[in-house]
Amino acid sequence: NIRNLAMEKVATTIFFPCRYSQNGCHQRLLHTEKTEHEETCEYRPYQCPCPGTVCKWHGPLEAVLQHLTTQHKSVTSLQGEDIVFLATDIHLPGACDWVMMQTCFGCNFLLVLEKQEKHEGHQQFFAVVQLIGTRKQAEQFQYRLELNGHGRRMLWEATPRSIHEGVTAAIQNNDCLVFETSMAHMFSENGNLGINVTISKRRP
Amino acid sequence: NIRNLAMEKVATTIFFPCRYSQNGCHQRLLHTEKTEHEETCEYRPYQCPCPGTVCKWHGPLEAVLQHLTTQHKSVTSLQGEDIVFLATDIHLPGACDWVMMQTCFGCNFLLVLEKQEKHEGHQQFFAVVQLIGTRKQAEQFQYRLELNGHGRRMLWEATPRSIHEGVTAAIQNNDCLVFETSMAHMFSENGNLGINVTISKRRP
Ligand SMILES: [Zn+2]
Ligand SMILES: [Zn+2]
Ligand SMILES: [Zn+2]
Ligand SMILES: [Zn+2]
Incomplete structure (x- = not known):
């Protein structure tokens, strides 16, 4: 003792x-x-931020962008603060994810849409924005996701996640844009869903 | 033959x-x-628009308001285009509903929030606005529901339902503001959830 x-x-x-x-x-x-x-710890290596892949890459923040552009060439990229994230074939069965990159304010953001069956027999969509940067950097921004059509409008605004924390917890806790399959279909055209994404600087 | x-x-x-x-x-x-x-048919009698009650009343549109104010005195009422619909004790278990009336533009709107378990083991919240009026009258308006707090914002905009069609189909088809229990808790304070409701006239 x-x-x-x-x-x-x-x-x-x-x-x-x-x-x-x-x-x-x-x-x-x-x-x-x-x-x-x-x-x-900000010195913990970054993991590959691509959802739904089995990629085991990890490394420093400075190397993430190059990893994405060389190893995940299917991730398309758009310039601007206000873009449309077009998810195609959202009606395909099973869990799916869509990713794209948005570049503005000299930073790179990863937009993620996931279709998941968190509750048995009940598929939902989850959309969230990550900054390829630290948490501290992410806190300087704000993102807005917007679905529009047929006289209806749905909007979600929040602070981007850092790819250091990832999006798994955000999706698990519904701390993102959550919408039902029927709503996805209502807002989509020919099986393609356009999500308006706007990134802005938070006022200090 | x-x-x-x-x-x-x-x-x-x-x-x-x-x-x-x-x-x-x-x-x-x-x-x-x-x-x-x-x-x-616009001459079909109106049913009592209170959700979650066993009220069997039906009658002409002109009699609905009086029925509500005399038989459903617990339904509170607020004046103005922009009000806060405060739902109390949202953490109570089981299916629940909250109703209140909003008066503006010389019309009366019924705000409905329901907590339901549409999918087993998965409770969700559904919020929708009805006009105490015909479908044609309802089409002249637009409503906005907004949740706000902790650096997050969620918004839904649509055309009000007429109490003639009711809200059952809207909730069944997720054609309303749908949000998860965890989100309700995040936006609530001391178990009370404030939903900002704004009604406006549609531009012709
Ligand atoms: Zn450390
Ligand atoms: Zn990778
Ligand atoms: Zn008739
Ligand atoms: Zn009644």
């Missing part, structure tokens, strides 16, 4: 280096803080 | 009165047109 107490004393006073210290992180952390820090 | 042909001939040339002729409908209809017309 005396020994354990001694060990606990050590654990609450000794500082450990972050596991990403070799990548440049200079933080020193208590044992109790270590896991939480490393999860969001 | 000759007899059947003769009967068919009769059916395609004889006109029948609408079943609501006693209420004032002067339409004369072919046998094949009768059912469809009567479903949307």
Whole structure:
């Protein structure tokens, strides 16, 4: 017992280096803080932000764009703050995803639309925008997704995710544009769904 | 066979009165047109537009408002084109509904929020606006529902339903604002969800 107490004393006073210290992180952390820090540590390698692929790539933020443009050539790209993200063949059965890149304000954003069956027998669509950048950079922006047609309009506005955190949690928590299959069909034409995407700078 | 042909001939040339002729409908209809017309006939009695009640009242449009104000006193009312529809205790389990009345442009609108489990184990919220009036009158308006908070915004715009058609089909077809329970909780405060409702005249 005396020994354990001694060990606990050590654990609450000794500082450990972050596991990403070799990548440049200079933080020193208590044992109790270590896991939480490393999860969001900005020096943690970035994973490939393409949804629905089995790509195992990871590396520094600076290398993500090149990885995408060379290894995921099917991801198309559009310039401008206000573009249309066209998802084709949305009626195809099963889980699907659509990705495209939007470039504006000197930054690159990845637009993601996923069709998922989170609840059995009930397919839904989830759309979200990620910045190819850090969380801090992402917080300077705001995105708007808009569906329009037949006298109806649906809109979602939020802060982009950083590709460092990814979109899995956002989709899992419905912290994105969520819409039903019937709505997707109503807003689509010939099986193609156009989502208006507008990116803007947050007012300071 | 000759007899059947003769009967068919009769059916395609004889006109029948609408079943609501006693209420004032002067339409004369072919046998094949009768059912469809009567479903949307403007002389069909209006049913009580309160959702979730077992009220069996029906009567002419002119009597609906009085029925609501005398028999459904719990339905509160607000004046103005731009109001907040406050739904309280949205976290209570089970199917629920919230109703309130909004008065503007000399018309009365019924705002409906329903919590339903359309798909097993998956509760969702559905919000829609009805006009206490005919379909034709409803088409002159547009409504906007908006959820706001925590740097997020969700918006739905559409034409109000007439209470003559009701909201059951709109909710069944997701032709309304549909949102997940987790989103309702994110936008709510102390279990109360405020939905911004704006009614406007459609441009001709
Ligand atoms: Zn670190
Ligand atoms: Zn990849
Ligand atoms: Zn009739
Ligand atoms: Zn009633």
